[in-house]
Amino acid sequence: MRDSAETVPSRQIAENLRADIASGVLPPGGRLPPVRDLAESYGVSRNTATKAIAILKAEGLVTARPGSGAYVREPYPIRRLGPDRYARHRWQITTVDAYADTNKDSASAQQQGGQTQEVDLVEADEAVAAALGVDVGSQVYERARVMTRGGVPTHTMASYYRQEDVEGTSIVDSRPGIAGRGGGFAVLAERGFDPNEITEDLSARMPTTEEALLLELPAGEPVVEVRRTTRTVDGRVIEYARGVHAASRFTWSYTYPIPD
Amino acid sequence: MRDSAETVPSRQIAENLRADIASGVLPPGGRLPPVRDLAESYGVSRNTATKAIAILKAEGLVTARPGSGAYVREPYPIRRLGPDRYARHRWQITTVDAYADTNKDSASAQQQGGQTQEVDLVEADEAVAAALGVDVGSQVYERARVMTRGGVPTHTMASYYRQEDVEGTSIVDSRPGIAGRGGGFAVLAERGFDPNEITEDLSARMPTTEEALLLELPAGEPVVEVRRTTRTVDGRVIEYARGVHAASRFTWSYTYPIPD
DNA sequence: TAGTGGTCTAGACCACTTC
DNA sequence: AAGTGGTCTAGACCACTAA
Structure with a gap:
């Protein structure tokens, strides 16, 4: 065995164990030797x-x-997130299949995962204010939720709406699931704000301590922060949302034409 | 001062310092008290x-x-990566402005950042083979580079091409910059493979030790792995590329219509 | 030269899991 | 009860930075 670079004992031991993991001597789920050994x-x-x-x-x-x-x-089962998850057919409820849809959705939703939900009037911070075009500190509706899948929390998501856009709708009702499928898109559409275009901004970083607790993140697990802006066909922003995802459980996929 | 939760001394000290950082008592660039103190x-x-x-x-x-x-x-200056960076006008060289363009590009490129480049024939691994539609283990061209900005390495990128697609072109020439601007897109276009559509897959994780060394990553800095597939208008894949980015120096931005 | 972070030792106690 | 990871102490040496 050759030590490719001189190093301190702790790193050398780590390197050897790492090699055993990479080679499969220590398979996923396998137990490492006790520290005393x-x-x-x-x-x-x-x-x-x-x-x-x-x-x-x-x-x-x-x-x-x-x-x-x-x-x-x-390795976690990795979920691939593409534009499809916002597809109209997932949240657009026609009068014909409304009843069947809600039945199916609630059943599959409860099998696969759930979400907590909390709705509040909060003061807009800088990012929210800029996105929604309101003053910093003015009151906006926040719909915050924690998504779980198989009992494991996978990501948080907080949506922000202008008061006048959602007042009186079921979005503002804090009972979990009351907004129905589609993250409130259906409700907004009913109100005449048809979601048409999305901008998603992604960045990765280490979690804060709160996030690590909330998402039950192991040490060494980064998070991906997603910021989503949803607009109508006129370019009016109807929702701004921020989420934090456990990095190892997702990939994001985008396909687009090369611009001129 | 209140301890919101009972915890061990080391975490408590960390929490106090974290609070000082958040509140600005310890500003960015500021020095923490020496461990002995x-x-x-x-x-x-x-x-x-x-x-x-x-x-x-x-x-x-x-x-x-x-x-x-x-x-x-x-905080690093964060570069926002959108589809624009692949825009045609950035790599499409018309006969009229070819000379002026290369001049301008080389000047600004050397000011802002550089890149090493290494071209090799390598065996296709599973992902490369699947993307390019060749057999695993067959020989493909790899163009690997490390990008720097202001002397600081920011990301790696390795492009893979079918042999028959690039044989004899300047892509295969390993002299740095010989492929010109646009990551070889111009060369592929000249060959009749006009890049038309891109799929980008993103995921985040902690770096391997090699990546940490190569990108000079501080502890606690995750990386974002980008996998890019480029196709012609017929859907033929002409390039598959993989890159590793220092997470704190980038955000990715995508805008797309809500699908049906 | 003084101060700094990095690492290591030998020993200890604790809380937890597993049997 | 035995084994395990987590944490801490008191002391030590090293390599490096900065004046």
Whole structure:
């Protein structure tokens, strides 16, 4: 065995374990050697072996369960998010199939995942104000929710609406699911604000401590922040939304023509 | 001061420092108290104070310069990446303005950033093979580069081409910049493969150790992996590319109509 | 030269899981 | 009860930065 670069013991141990993970000697879900064993076999202190594990945790390769062991992280089923998830047929309710649709939706929604929902009047921060074209600090409706899938929280999403756009609609009703499918798109459409175009901005970063708790993120798991602006055909912004996604559970896919 | 939740000393110190960063008491670029001072003022061991700093490093809030101090990370200028960066006018060279264009481009390119370039025949891995419609393990051209901006590496990008599509073109010439502007789009267009549509897939994760070294990533900095497929108007895939971006230096922006 | 972060040791206690 | 990860202490040495 060759050490390609001289390095400190903790990194060297981490590197060896990493190689075992990559080669499949330690398969996903497999348990790493206990820190006490690592310490002994490498002739280092327990702290140093612990540090090696900590390095792999920070890289997102390993999670530790106190009292049990350290395990190779298993890949989540990755959901691919494309423009299709906003497709009209998913939220546009015609009079003909309205009843059947809501039945089917509620059934599949509860099987696959759920969401909490909380509606509030809040003060618009800078981003919200800029997007909706209102003054910073003015009151807007916030619809905040946490989405789960198979009992595991996957992402948060908070939508913001102008008061006059949604006052009196079911969006403002805070009972979960009352806004129906489509994230309020159907409600907005009924009101005459037909969603027509979306701009999505993505960026990635490490989570805040609150986000890590809320989404039950393991160490070494980044988040993707999504900012979505929805406009009518006239270019009027009818919704601004911000979400935070556990990075390992999603990919985003966009297809577009090369512009001139 | 209230401790909202009982916690271990190292996390508590980290939380206090985090609050100082958020409130501006410790501004971006500001230096944190030395670990020895922290240890003394909190009445903990040096190790514990060091751990507190390590937590903030993993969160991407702080970077440490050995021998100097630990500093609040300053936000990078963020580059917004939209479909425009692939626009035809950026790479389509008409006979009229070809000369002026190359002059301008090389000047601005060298001011703002550069790129290394390496061209090789490599074996197609699974993703490359699937995208280009060739067998796994068959030989394809790889054009790998590292982009820098202001001397700082910002992202890698590796493009893959079918041999028969680019053989004999300047894409295969490994001299940096020889492919000209547009990432080879101009060359492909000249060959009769006019790039028409792009699919981009994004996901975020922690970097591998190689990536962290190559991109000079501080601890706690995730990367965004971009996979790009470029097609002609007939749907023929002419380029598959993969890149790794330092997350904190970019946002991605996509605008699209809501599909039916 | 003084100060700084980085790493390591040897030993300790705790809370938790697993049996 | 035995084993596990998590955390902490007190002390040490190193390499590096900055004056």
